[in-house]
Amino acid sequence: MKQKKIIILIIDDDPELLGVLSEFLSKEGYTILTAEDGKTAIEIIKNNHPDLILLDIGMPDINGIDLLGRIKILSKRIAVVMLSAHGDTNTIVSAIRAGADDFITKPYDNENIKTTIKRTIERKALSSESGSLKKKLKSKDDLVNFIGDSNQILNIKKMIEQVANTELTILVRGESGTGKELVTRGIHCLSNRRDKPFIKVNCATLPENLLESELFGYERGAFTGAQRAKPGRFEFANEGTIFLDEIGEMPPSLQAKLLQVLEEKEFNRLGGKKSVKVDVRIIVATNRDLEEGIRNGSFREDLFYRLNEVTIFLPPLREHKEDIYLLVDFFLKKYTELYGKDVTSISSTTIGLFMNYDWPGNIRELENLIKKIIVLGNEEVVYTVIPHDVVEGKVIYKNTKIIPLKEVSRLAIQKAEKATIKSVLAKTNWNRIQAAKLLQVSYRSLLSKIKEYQIRE
Ligand SMILES: Nc1ncnc2c1ncn2[C@@H]1O[C@H](COP(=O)(O)OP(=O)(O)OP(=O)(O)O)[C@@H](O)[C@H]1O
Ligand SMILES: [Mg+2]
Structure with a gap:
């Protein structure tokens, strides 16, 4: 099968260099297009859809990094290799952070150009595949919005990933505003129930009888005013997840019924004789001290142990x-x-x-x-x-x-370093030697920082 020729666009304001590079790369089997300024380049990109762009950082009409930004907006698929004058590391780092795939410093050496282009194309083909795979896997992944890289939060993320795809009942605890609901949705979205319903019921907002009919539904005539049968939230949540928020507020009589549902996976609607079977994953949350509730008789101990197969505790900020x-x-x-x-x-x-x-x-x-x-x-x-x-x-x-203030600055530096290292590693595809070069630190010190900041591939 004849392979489609790879199209390379070279953007540089030096016509002589354009000529030399075009000749060399055409001989290597690529289709070459050239542009001497940003405007022409954008036109060519829109019309000819190049696979790879060699982009000079120092152009007179437009800054190479700005142009890179515009290219990335036009298409994320195009690989961009920056051409820089004299190993200007700061510019290279910002280019890589802005999305450049690689860089070559002048004066160019043909061999270097050849291998860089080849490597970039290979890598790009790979990353667009794994990118779409990641997207598929994470299409509904709420954990991306679960922010934090303190040890506490990292441990919680790990735990969520471990328990998400199990049937374990989970008790999420923590003060108000610590992220209990966010975590619960994250668990659902990472589980294989992600395409099924996620139903939330707040046990604190409804009076006892309404909460019961809301959860379990009722048959016609079950009580005055029940003119039609109505399924409850447990039925709506079938095959999905039900999130019982503020479980500490659930009245004891309902706690007994919930325990029964947990054990038998079936229940009767109010006023109903027929039992309803459901397949529901249960996650509950509370900011209450349930142990105290057990002591003062407002929370059933047996239910507590049944709910608490796994506890995720969210620390206060x-x-x-x-x-x-x-x-x-x-x-x-x-x-x-x-x-x-x-x-x-x-x-x-x-x-x-x-x-x-x-x-x-x-x-x-x-x-x-x-x-x-x-x-x-x-x-x-x-x-x-x-x-x-x-x-x-x-x-x-x-x-x-x-x-203390000193610690504040130290933490700020750590954050900035960690973010920079992460992004440069991502850009170099975890090539640590190249990353160390870009960051102007020794290979060993980069390795020790990766370890210190627990940066993972
Ligand atoms: N780690 C986090 N990263 C980003 N946003 C967060 C994080 N934790 C909480 N939030 C945000 O803070 C707000 C409160 O979170 P959430 O509603 O999950 O808290 P909660 O523990 O359920 O609170 P409450 O007990 O008052 O119901 C939400 O907007 C949520 O998106
Ligand atoms: Mg909440």
Whole structure:
């Protein structure tokens, strides 16, 4: 079978270089197109769909990195190899971060060009395949929005992945706003029930009799006003997951019925004689002290043990403040996009306050605060939320990890280093030698940082 020829577009403002490179690469069997400026390049890309682009970083009419950004918007499929003048590492690192696949420094050596192009094409073919595979696997993966790389959060992520595809009943615990619902949805989305219903019932918002009919449904005539039969949430959730939120508020009589459903996987609708069989995965959440509930008789001990096959405990934000950096970045991006605003960062003074506040409303409180900052367009609003004493530095919270200023800077550096290393490794396809070169550190020190920051492929 005759293979389609690979099309390479060379973008460089030096006509002589264009001539030499075109001649050499044509002989290698590629179809070559050339452009001396950004505008022509964009036209060619739109009309001729090249497979690979050799792009000069220093062009007179448009900055190579900006052009790279535009190319990536036009098509993520095109591989881009940057041509840079003199090993200008900073520019190369920003190019790689902006999505360049590789780079070649001038003066060019034909052999180097040949192998770089070949390697990039091979890698690109591979990564577009694995990319679509990843997309398929993660198409509904809510865990991508579960932010944090503190040990606590990493352990929770690991645990979610381990339990997701099992039938185990899961008890998710943690203070208000710590992410219990987010985690629960993540578990459902990672399980093989992901394409089936996810039904949430808040046990705290309905009075006892309504909650019972809501969960289990009723037959016609079951009570005054029941003119038609109605299936309950358990039936709607068949083959999927039911999320019983605030389970600590469930009245004891219903707890008994729930226990029965858990054991027998069947129940009767209210006023019904026929038993209804369901195949439902149950996840429950609470911010209550269930052990205390057992002691004072408001929560059944047998149900507690039945629900608690696995407990996922979400720590309060004050115990993993190092995640504040990533969370702030994440919410900034989310809400600037949503509201079409242009806030790119939060001042270090405000971050400093965040690090010394104890966040009683946890991640939800942080999210709401960032949302307000973006909507109002300034950070002053922080002072209406964070108590005066914290701003003045007069208060030291009990149980709160107070982070000294030095530590704040150290953590910030760590975050930035980790993010940079991660992205350069991704760009070099985990070629650590190449990554170390780009980052201008020794191979050994890169390896030790990978280990220290627990960066995984
Ligand atoms: N690790 C996280 N990464 C990103 N967003 C998070 C994280 N944890 C929580 N959030 C966000 O914070 C908000 C509150 O989370 P969620 O509703 O899951 O908390 P909860 O524990 O169920 O709270 P409550 O007990 O009050 O119901 C949501 O908008 C959620 O998306
Ligand atoms: Mg919740």
